[in-house]
Amino acid sequence: MQLDDLKPAWQQFKLLSTMHPIDANEILSMIEHPESIAKTKLQKALYTMVMFMVIAIFCQGG
Amino acid sequence: MEKHHFLQIINSNRGIIKSLCKVYYASNEDQKDAFQDIILQLWKSVDTFRGESEISTWIYRVSFNTIINKIRKDKKSVSAEPITKSHLYISHAKADDNVELLSMVIQSLKEIDKAIVILYLEGYRNKEIAEILKLSATNVTTRFNRIKDQLKTKLKTTSHATR
Numbered sequence: 001m002q003l004d005d006l007k008p009a010w011q012q013f014k015l016l017s018t019m020h021p022i023d024a025n026e027i028l029s030m031i032e033h034p035e036s037i038a039k040t041k042l043q044k045a046l047y048t049m050v051m052f053m054v055i056a057i058f059c060q061g062g
Numbered sequence: 063m064e065k066h067h068f069l070q071i072i073n074s075n076r077g078i079i080k081s082l083c084k085v086y087y088a089s090n091e092d093q094k095d096a097f098q099d100i101i102l103q104l105w106k107s108v109d110t111f112r113g114e115s116e117i118s119t120w121i122y123r124v125s126f127n128t129i130i131n132k133i134r135k136d137k138k139s140v141s142a143e144p145i146t147k148s149h150l151y152i153s154h155a156k157a158d159d160n161v162e163l164l165s166m167v168i169q170s171l172k173e174i175d176k177a178i179v180i181l182y183l184e185g186y187r188n189k190e191i192a193e194i195l196k197l198s199a200t201n202v203t204t205r206f207n208r209i210k211d212q213l214k215t216k217l218k219t220t221s222h223a224t225r
Contacts, residue, residue, distance in 0.1 A: 003183070
């Protein structure tokens with residue numbers, strides 16, 4: 001099999017990715033309030049850090 | 063650019079953006095993050111698009127640059143894996159054999175190489191790929207020849223294994 005044989009597969013893969021429509025309000029929120037994206041990422045990072053610390057503290061005894 | 067026009071562009075090209083997110087990130091959460099970053103970058107750079115190329119080319123350019131920068135920044139990418147051990151991120155999508163094979167092939171490549179293969183499959187020439195990825199044409203040609211050699215062996219092994 002050659003790489004060229006996978007060209008139709010890439011088109012099909014893209015088609016599969018279009019199956020779920022995009023929510024216009026969600027896109028508008030992303031471009032109108034980019035700071036909310038940064039805020040969510042910060043929250044996720046903090047959550048991960050706290051979870052890591054909790055696990056590290058509990059594992060210290062072992 | 064008007065927001066409703068931008069929304070139309072995103073909607074018409076959502077297949078490209080979502081596919082790239084799926085190719086580079088395994089979890090839904092990471093895919094969503096990457097999607098948000100791409101949308102934001104597209105919006106920020108939309109006024110620099112002068113219509114000299116296809117809109118899909120511009121979307122590929124911004125999307126690849128956003129994803130590759132993001133991967134370099136948070137070092138959270140899915141690393142290249144041996145082709146036989148690659149995760150099938152699209153297995154739930156009722157994909158046929160060739161789509162699954164494509165997924166395995168792409169997942170076995172490193173970040174830049176993935177981009178080169180995807181753009182090749184999309185029908186771009188080496189020179190255009192170089193422009194989109196901001197690489198030299200020689201670099202793209204060298205990488206692409208190496209990728210083809212690697213894949214030739216891998217695809218041969220995979221097709222033997224599936225018989």
